[in-house]
Amino acid sequence: MNEQIAAEADTHDFTEEVKGVSLTQDAWKRLKKNKMAIFGLIVVTLYALVSILAPILPLYSYSHQVLEHVNLPPAIFNGFKNAGELWLEKEEAYLQLVLKSENRNELTQAERQKLAGIRDKIANQVAENEDGEMVNPHTRIYLLGTDYLGRDxxxxxxxxxxxxxxxxxxxxxxxxxxxxxxxxxxxxxxxxxxxxxxxxxxxxxxxxxxxxxxxxxxxxxxxxxxxxxxxxxxxxxxxxxxxxxxxxxxxxxxxxxxxxxxxxxxxxxxxxxxxxxxxxxxxxxxxxxxxxxxxxxxxxxxxxxxxxxxxxxxxxxxxxxxxxxxxxxxxxxxxxxxxxxxxxxxxxxxxxxxxxxxxxxxxxx
Structure with missing residues (x-):
């Protein structure tokens, strides 16, 4: 009985189909066990997707300049405020530094008029955007801020x-x-x-x-x-x-x-x-x-x-x-x-x- 079982097992071993593993499949198996390599693959894939899909993503133009928005700080660190609010805060902070440097307690009439003009622009200014539409540019939200020419x-x-x-x-x-x-x-x-x-x-x-x-x-x-x-x-x-x-x-x-x-x-x-x-x-x-x-x-x-x-x-x-x-x-x-x-x-x-x-x-x- 044991000899019969052994013979059947030997026959089964010879008739069983063995699938080969290619170099690429073997490499992929080992690569999947390397967590840092998989992390790198995921990051590279995300970068590639963002770069390819950039034209259809909801982004502002990389070359469009809004000179009032020069060097605005990132909105993600400032309560996601729009460009107008950040612009006004930036001007107010600058005037406060001027007051401190000149040992003054109050703004001059010209400085008050400047801030009033900025507020009026923020509320009412309309300009042509990248798509040729007339919009208020100060409602923009620059998640990572702007550069020295007001570009996103x-x-x-x-x-x-x-x-x-x-x-x-x-x-x-x-x-x-x-x-x-x-x-x-x-x-x-x-x-x-x-x-x-x-x-x-x-x-x-x-x-x-x-x-x-x-x-x-x-x-x-x-x-x-x-x-x-x-x-x-x-x-x-x-x-x-x-x-x-x-x-x-x-x-x-x-x-x-x-x-x-x-x-x-x-x-x-x-x-x-x-x-x-x-x-x-x-x-x-x-x-x-x-x-x-x-x-x-x-x-x-x-x-x-x-x-x-x-x-x-x-x-x-x-x-x-x-x-x-x-x-x-x-x-x-x-x-x-x-x-x-x-x-x-x-x-x-x-x-x-x-x-x-x-x-x-x-x-x-």
Whole structure:
């Protein structure tokens, strides 16, 4: 009886269908166990959704100026008061400082008339908004305050995030594509091709990276397209080295020999067999490159070589806010917070992907 049960169990083991697990599925399983990586993925997804849906969100124009609303404090810290109330409070606070500095107890007639004029404007002024409608601009509520030209900080941060994230993603995409092509050719072909490509990489590595970008921006002009090109053209070097190393370790594998024996050409072997097998490393490296591009753009904007008006980026918003940060700290705090949170999220996600795709990782869950 026992022998019969054992035989049936053995038969069952041989006939049972075993489902394989792909590298991507296995990586996703490990990634889900990494709480910080999932947090980063959620934050990055939210940023992406807000940036994509910005045109249909109920936001004020990022470029529309209301000069009466210059440097208004955030409504979220002031009882969600509208722009008119905050403007009046700001003028009254200023006049109180004038009284204190001049050792006076009462406002002058001119000062009273000024406040009366402001109250009248708040109640009755009508102006054309971004959509061409005639409305009272002082009923606006600026959740994160306004900048030095009376523009809504919330809208500028969201649209600035569009520009910063676009530069990070497109710059990473271009640099990765260039790096894959040169790195794969150098690793697979070897010999003189490898020597020439890697010597070019070594020479460019010896040059100061940011200085090259600054020179390119100074020569070709200060606009978003030149910034994107300048960052991309000198950022593919590390990708090429990483891909070259991966290709060298794989080019003598059995699946490559099998592809060659079936008549596959050089380009087919490289881009249909070798490069897909380095996808994990490339994905991880790409997620870690996006924050670097955003930081580089922010640095250039801080120097005045980045995004120019009317466009904005997180870096240009921080640069605009530095001069008046003691009087209007909200102009510096909110763009810096938005950029810092996104950069942390991308780094958490990149670290999580690195651990998930690396089967020998010491942090494997």
């Amino acid at each position: 900080m919330l809208a500028r941060i969201i649209y600035g995030g569009q520009v910063s994230i676009m530069i990070g993603l497109l710059g990473t995409l271009v640099s990765v594509v260039i790096g894959i092509i040169f790195g794969a050719l150098a690793g697979y072909l070897g010999g003189k091709v490898d020597y020439m490509i890697m010597r070019v990489v070594d020479v460019m590595y010896g040059l100061p990276y940011m200085l090259l970008v600054i020179i390119l921006m100074a020569i070709f002009g200060n606009n978003i397209y030149n910034l994107f090109i300048a960052l991309s053209l000198v950022s593919w070097l590390t990708v090429a080295r990483v891909v070259r190393g991966q290709i060298i370790s794989l080019k003598n594998s059995e699946f490559v020999e099998a592809a060659r024996s079936m008549g596959a050409g050089t380009w087919r072997v490289i881009f249909q067999h070798l490069v897909p097998n380095t996808a994990g490393v490339i994905i991880v490296f790409s997620t870690l490159r996006v924050p670097q591009f955003i930081m580089q753009e922010a640095f250039l904007s801080f120097l005045g070589l980045g995004i120019s008006a009317p466009y904005a980026s997180w870096g240009s918003l921080v640069q605009d806010a530095v001069e008046g940060m003691s009087l209007n700290p909200h102009r510096l705090f909110f763009p810096a917070l938005a950029m810092t949170l996104f950069l942390f999220a991308m780094n958490f996600l990149g670290d999580g992907l690195r651990d998930a795709f690396d089967p020998h990782s010491k942090n494997r869950q």
